Amino acid sequence: MEKLKLQIYSIQTLCLRKKKYKFSLLIFLCSIIFFSKTSCSTLSFNFYGLSCPSAELMVKNTVRSASSMDPTIPGKLLRLLFHDCFVEGCDASILLEGNGTERSDPANKSLGGFSVIENAKRVLEIFCPFTVSCADIVALAARDAVEFAGGPNVQIPTGRKDGRISLITNVRPNIVDTSFTMDQMINIFTIKGLSLDDLVILSGAHTIGSAHCNAFSDRFRVDTNGNFTLIDPSLDKAYAIELTKQCPAGAATSTITVKNDPQTPQLFDNQYFKDLIQHKGLFQSDSVLFNDVRTKKRVVEFANDQDGFFRSWSQSFVRLSVLGVKSGEDGETDFSRVGSQSFVRLSMLGVKSGEDEEVGGIPWIMVIKRCNFFAKDIGFSEPITRTLAMSLICVVGARWENSSYVLGMCCWWEGTGHFENYILTDLFHIPSYPEIPYIVVLRLLSFQNGKFSYGYSSSPGKRSSMEDFYETRIDGVDGEVVGLFGVFDGHGGARAAEYVKHNLFSNLIRHPKFISDTKSAIADAYNHTDSEFLKSENNQHKDAGSTASTAILVGDRLLVANVGDSRAVICRGGTAIAVSRDHKPDQTDERQRIEDAGGFVMWAGTWRVGGVLAVSRAFGDRLLKQYVVADPEIQEEKVDGSLEFLILASDGLWDVVTNEEAVSMVKPIQDPEDAAKRLMQEAYQRGSADNITIVVVRFLGNQEGSSRGTSA
Incomplete structure (x- = not known):
């Protein structure tokens, strides 16, 4: 096994002191890199295999964490790479701030994702100081963003150096404007050494992300009387009218944003090409791809073959990520840029x-x-x-x-x-x-004593808002290493689900009987968290609540607890077994409990408590708290050779996929994160109308190692 070599520091140099420095941490960290150990002038796969073996994993998990909190992050990171590579090459020059830099150009004012790059760099500087370039972080982050959004996993070479030049005058001649004609785009791509095919494929990046209204508002007009005029005939009229509602006349069109893909805005798929065929390309530069005979055939091919698009994307993305990479003296660090800046202590x-x-x-x-x-x-x-x-x-x-x-x-x-x-x-x-x-x-x-691995996938699905949350955590309690996994599906807003995510497991591991009487500790933690959330809601006018489906691993014990209709299913001996029960108001015992408490259950599209809530147990729901309790049902399973894996998921999955189907899909996929993504994509394709969140935990038994998230 390849060993990770850690440089020994005294504890005095481990973490950042609380200081109010008035400087850009990002500029500083990105300016002191690449000394003799990274002087190789050529790119290679696993470039950091010896100097920082976990570099790519650190970037990936920073992206994954940020994207889980903010589903717009993948689109921002992908756009950031485009705007970096097309100007001075993939050299992170887009990160540098100041008058006259690339970042100061109006075309780059709306770029985002910088905080994700900064967080990744901060982590890498702790474990691999002066090793990983910001240019590599930007490229890896964009790569990982696509994968997180449901796109292909792409292996890209690393070893880029950071550039010394960042000029505003270099921006406009090198980037594609949304109003460009086909010939103008071909000219830009040809100069960069990219093909016509690359132009079509990389335009597929518009399947995620958003754009400001002023990027396309010249394609139609609405006068002061509300009369609509379609200026660009290549744009579907009904779609254009819908855009006018999102970008009303007289509004600040430079601040309002619209999703690039109106159908699946946060999923990296081939819907973009389907939109083009329906004349729903948001930009003129999009629409021309279907209207021009030189590219129309490829648009149709990708619209009908997502796997084909993914294969082509993988190749074109690599070509994008190595545009104009710096080597030798071109990539040396310009220390004068940060000479007057304070140093991170x-x-x-x-x-x-x-x-x-x-x-x-x-x-x-x-x-x-x-x-x-x-x-x-x-x-x-x-x-x-x-x-x-x-x-x-x-x-x-x-x-x-x-x-x-x-x-x-x-x-x-x-x-x-x-x-x-x-x-x-x-x-x-x-x-x-x-x-x-x-x-x-x-x-x-520990790759030698691994007992389980896990992965997760979460998407708003076809909804415009996200109320699902999840938590995965490895902890140590009284000498025991424990695993804590949860899926939380909010209703009436995201407040309750987010609160439960941040507090339930913390309350649980602090419980004095967590190890000695885990079941009672779980029940107490559920009710205590519910009580504390309700106290925090005193000034809220709108009721909010959340389900919870959690799994706690302590030694060879798996304890599953739930309230609501998120569900836990295990595969034992090849058989799908539900280890939680959906709490519905029409269940005999639940209905009796509600009525005994003075409540009632009635039909309102489905059975509901008080004609309002479709689950009979939940966190929050202050107005119905007398009837909708947070008492969890808890089931214990033994972790042995017959237990293969566990699936925790919100009803966005279970509404359209049966327990048996889910187990069948996961069984042949060894990587739990890939398995979670597979279930998420299947639920979406089957028409799930809800947010979709899935955690998969695979029990390794006597298997060797694991790919990610393994615990000792």
Whole structure:
């Protein structure tokens, strides 16, 4: 097994001190890179295999975390790459701020996704300082954004260097304007060394993302009396009228945005080409692809063959990602650009003294206890004292909404090789609040003792809003490594589901009986979280609620708990088994409980509590709380050789896919994230009208290793 080599730092240089620096962290981090160890002038696959083996995984999980919070992120990251590569080549020059830079051009004012690149760079600088270029991060982030949105996984080479030149005057001659004719676009692509086929394929990027009204408003006109005139006859009139509703006359068309693809705006698919055939291309530069005889055939082909589009995209994307890459002196760092900037100071995790001694909010006694637990687990017999712990790398804890808890920890005893089988990868949920020290949240992985792997997929589906949330977490409680997984489907808005995501598992692992009486701890945590959410809702005028389907792994025990109609299904011995029950008001026992509490159930399109709510148990729902309880039903399963995998999903999946069908689809797919994506895409294609969120946990048994998210 390839070992991850960690550079040993003293604990004083582990995390960022709380400081109010008035400078761009992004500019600083992207300016001090690429010394002798990355001097190779050519690109290669696995370029960072020795210098930073987990680089691509760190970028991927930063993108995945950001995209889960904000579904517009994939489109922003993909557009960012286009605007970077087409000007000075793929060199991250688009990131540099200041008067006269590329970023200051009006065409780039609406670019987004910069915070994602910054977060990825911050993480990489902690574990692989002065190693990974910003140009590679931008390219990898765009690649991963496409995959997160449902597109193909593309392997791209790395080793790009960051450019020294970023000029506003270079922007307009090199980018494609939305009003361009076919000949104008061909000219730009030809100059870049790209083909006519690349032009059609890469235009498919418009299947995700959004655009400002002023990018297409000249294709139609609405006068002050409301009279509509279609200026561009290549645009479908009904679609144009719909656009006028989203971009009303007299509105600030430079601030209002419209989805590029009106059908599946957050899913990377071939719908863009179908839209072109229906004359629903948002831009003139889109419509011309179907209207021009030189490209029409390919548009039709891709509209009828999504797999063919994905195969072609994979090839064209690689060509895009290597446009004008810098090598040799062209990629040297210009230190004068940051010479007057303050430097990022790395410091201790807020160590306190006296009786309150702690590290990052974690008492020293807990730090030492955890270090000893992990040391003992791999056969390291020497007790770890506080003195020894000061010489360890201990990555602990994170502050999340004023709560401190240990999410994961790795201790590396200087001078020994005992901890080499534990590697730090798969970063997730990286908090970056300016008011607290920046602390990296880690999962502890062991490829030698892996017991399970997991993956997830989440999409708004055909809805314009997202009320689903999920949580996946590996933690340590009283010497036990535990896995916590949950799917939360909100109703009446996203407030309840988001609150449950952030608080349920934290409340659970703090419960004094979490290990000794896990079932009662789960029940208490559910009800406590519900009570606290209701208190936080006192000033809200609109009721909100959420389902929850959770799975807790403790040793060889799997405990599934749920309220509402999100569902948990396992595959045991090849058979699909529901391990949760959908809580519906028309079920005999649920109806009796509601009526005994003074409520009623009536038909209103479906059976509803009080004629309002279609589930009989949920978090929140203050006005119906007397009848709609948050008491979970809990089922325990033994994790043994017959247990293959678990599926947690919101009803966006279960409304259109049966338990047996879901298990059948997942069974041949070893990568749990690929399995979750497969289910999400199937639900969407079957016409699911709801948000779709899926978590798949695969139990490894005696299998070797895992691809992502493995826990010891």
